[in-house]
Amino acid sequence: MGGTPTLKLYNTLTREKIEFKPIDPDNVRMYVCGPTVYDYAHIGNARPVIVFDVLFRLLRHVYGADHVTYARNITDVDDKINARALRDYPTLPLNDAIRRVTEKTETQFLDDARALGCLDPDVQPRATDNIAQMIDIIEKLIAKGHAYQAGGEVLFDTKSMADYGQLSKRNLDEQQAGARVAVEAHKKSPGDFVLWKLSGDNEPGWESPWGRGRPGWHIECSAMSSRYLGEVFDIHGGGLDLIFPHHENEIAQSRCAHGTEVMANVWMHNGFLQVEGRKMSKSEGNFVTIYELLHTEKFAGRQWPGDVLRLAMLMTHYREPIDFSVKRLEEAEHLLSKWPVPGDATGEADPAVVAALADDLNTVAAVQAVHALAQKAATDSKLLGTFAASAALIGVVPQAVELDEGLVRDIDSRVRARLELLKAKNFAEADKIRDDLLARGVQLKDGKDPATGERVTTWDIKR
Numbered sequence: 001m002g003g004t005p006t007l008k009l010y011n012t013l014t015r016e017k018i019e020f021k022p023i024d025p026d027n028v029r030m031y032v033c034g035p036t037v038y039d040y041a042h043i044g045n046a047r048p049v050i051v052f053d054v055l056f057r058l059l060r061h062v063y064g065a066d067h068v069t070y071a072r073n074i075t076d077v078d079d080k081i082n083a084r085a086l087r088d089y090p091t092l093p094l095n096d097a098i099r100r101v102t103e104k105t106e107t108q109f110l111d112d113a114r115a116l117g118c119l120d121p122d123v124q125p126r127a128t129d130n131i132a133q134m135i136d137i138i139e140k141l142i143a144k145g146h147a148y149q150a151g152g153e154v155l156f157d158t159k160s161m162a163d164y165g166q167l168s169k170r171n172l173d174e175q176q177a178g179a180r181v182a183v184e185a186h187k188k189s190p191g192d193f194v195l196w197k198l199s200g201d202n203e204p205g206w207e208s209p210w211g212r213g214r215p216g217w218h219i220e221c222s223a224m225s226s227r228y229l230g231e232v233f234d235i236h237g238g239g240l241d242l243i244f245p246h247h248e249n250e251i252a253q254s255r256c257a258h259g260t261e262v263m264a265n266v267w268m269h270n271g272f273l274q275v276e277g278r279k280m281s282k283s284e285g286n287f288v289t290i291y292e293l294l295h296t297e298k299f300a301g302r303q304w305p306g307d308v309l310r311l312a313m314l315m316t317h318y319r320e321p322i323d324f325s326v327k328r329l330e331e332a333e334h335l336l337s338k339w340p341v342p343g344d345a346t347g348e349a350d351p352a353v354v355a356a357l358a359d360d361l362n363t364v365a366a367v368q369a370v371h372a373l374a375q376k377a378a379t380d381s382k383l384l385g386t387f388a389a390s391a392a393l394i395g396v397v398p399q400a401v402e403l404d405e406g407l408v409r410d411i412d413s414r415v416r417a418r419l420e421l422l423k424a425k426n427f428a429e430a431d432k433i434r435d436d437l438l439a440r441g442v443q444l445k446d447g448k449d450p451a452t453g454e455r456v457t458t459w460d461i462k463r
Contacts, residue, residue: 004062005351005358009235010319012243012267013167017360020266022234028059028068029233031225031264033242034124036075037105038084040289041112043309043324044239044273044280050310050395051270051318051361052237053118057393058357061349071123071228073221076102077214082203098204112290115306117395125224127215131206133223134215137257138195138208146256147195151186154196154210159189161252167267168244193249195219218249225263226254236264240271271321280324295435300326302445303438308333311396314363335367339374339391340384341398347385349393357393366394411442415457418444422455 007020022028032052035041041049052072059068081101082094089097110120138154141147146160158164165171194216199205205212215223225233231254238247247267254263275286292298293309312332316322350373356365370390377383391397414433421430434444437459445458 005355007058007062007358008360009266009268010360011265012269013262018266020234022063023232023265025063026067028063028235029229030056030059030068030070030235030237031221031229031233032070032072032121032236033221033238033246034072034074035105035109036078036080037102037109038078038081039105040291041109042280042287042289043275043293046112046116046290046309047273047313047318047322048237048239048270049113049118050116050313052268053113053116054314054357054363054394055235055237055268055361056119056121057395058354058361061354061393062358069123069229070121071125071225072121073224074102074106074124074126075217075220076106076126076128077204077220078217086202094202095204108291112294115294116290117307117310119395123228125228127220127224130220130223130227131215133227134219135196135206135208137219137223137226137253140257141195141253144256144259146252148188149210150188151184152198152211153186153194155187155192156195156249156252156256157188158191158193158252161256164191164252165248167248167251170244170248193218193245195253218246219253221246221250222253222257222263225250226258231258232260232262233264235266235268237268237270240269243269270318273322273324275324276326277323295438300329303443304329305333305443307396307398308336311336311367314367314394314396317364318361335371336396336398338378339371339398340378340387342377342384342388342391347387347389349389350386353390353393363394370394370396411437411459415444415459419455419457 008017009020010017030052032048035045052070056068056070059070076098081098085092085094085097085101089100092100114120138147141156142149142154145157147154147156149155196208196210196213196215196219198211198213203214205214225236236247236250251263254260274280275288278284278286280286280288288299290309293304294306295303297303308329309332312324312328313322315328315332350369352369353366353373356362356369359365370387373383373387373390377387388397414437418430418433421427421433437444442459445460447456447458448454449456
């Protein structure tokens with residue numbers, strides 16, 4: 001850790017920026033809520049993936065890669081998944097249909113995350129592999145008087161926990177007075193939430209002491225985090241929208257089951273994302289997935305490289321709301337175009353970049369410091385190693401693409417073939433050529449010949 005500044009993080013639990021002190025510096029542990037794999041991840045889902053990847057990189061830099069454990073779960077049991085499976089694969093047995101949906105969507109999510117420059121977490125547990133751990137926690141909660149069985153469900157008794165609501169600062173009286181929580185007759189209190197619910201014949205289920213059923217959403221993360229990181233760990237992250245009820249209820253379950261004062265010492269939440277100044281929604285017509293941004297022309301009529309998407313995210317502090325816009329993407333692309341390609345150069349990260357990130361992940365200042373270093377490295381090759389190490393801390397390192405004469409001829413030939421397919425209106429095969437080239441780092445740009453009006457296509461290499 002020599003020379004590394006004190007790491008300070010904003011703790012949602014205490015509403016203050018604190019000095020981070022790991023429980024065990026030899027095993028720093030972080031858990032982040034991952035995707036529910038029923039559909040492609042949208043650009044809002046990308047924000048926590050990128051934010052906590054930067055924190056993961058920083059923790060590895062400070063404590064050593066072998067002394068950090070990052071767990072991000074995969075939720076593969078959920079009513080939305082069931083509905084999607086029945087819709088997309090109506091002729092398959094339900095379990096087979098669910099597996100088709102979750103495996104396809106999980107694979108796409110991981111591909112998207114890697115395209116955004118994110119490292120794989122150390123552990124990526126699936127909810128369905130941790131059912132036994134969920135049942136164990138529920139049994140403990142019932143035995144300790146914190147849960148009860150009613151109406152075909154096992155529910156957490158929120159009134160059994162004196163300080164329920166610490167994270168969101170919402171007490172039970174406030175929740176009941178203005179609550180949007182449905183008041184079901186079998187609940188002791190309106191805020192009580194499901195730990196286990198019985199499954200019908202057309203729903204996935206597992207045997208339990210309370211009958212064949214499936215877990216509630218919140219219990220999944222309590223089980224997976226405690227299994228892989230321990231009953232109390234260092235950092236729990238996620239989006240601002242998860243503070244209540246998800247994270248609040250995770251805390252309640254975990255603390256009451258394990259008898260601990262906290263579940264995690266530090267709770268971190270990234271801000272909301274809107275698109276072109278409006279809340280992202282399908283009804284607004286501005287709903288866009290990571291895949292669409294990377295591989296289609298849906299957003300501003302072109303495909304966007306993953307490093308540009310990542311840099312655009314990092315140009316806003318993680319706790320601030322972000323306006324995801326074409327202008328911001330163009331700014332990021334312009335900035336990135338001025339960064340040198342460091343090749344295999346290695347070195348020590350610049351202290352200014354480390355200091356910025358150590359101040360509650362101030363990626364805005366970190367990007368500015370990396371850019372200043374890039375300008376110096378462009379004229380002084382001795383700084384390329386420092387630039388490479390610094391850029392790696394934020395996960396944005398320009399990559400060189402080697403082109404030999406044979407490759408250039410091949411690209412030109414495929415571009416011509418695509419133009420012929422477009423003339424023949426064989427758009428599927430034309431798109432396949434475009435996507436294949438993009439996967440090799442070749443970006444196609446369509447336009448018109450000003451003299452003839454005919455379609456022309458140029459290409460360049462993505463960074």
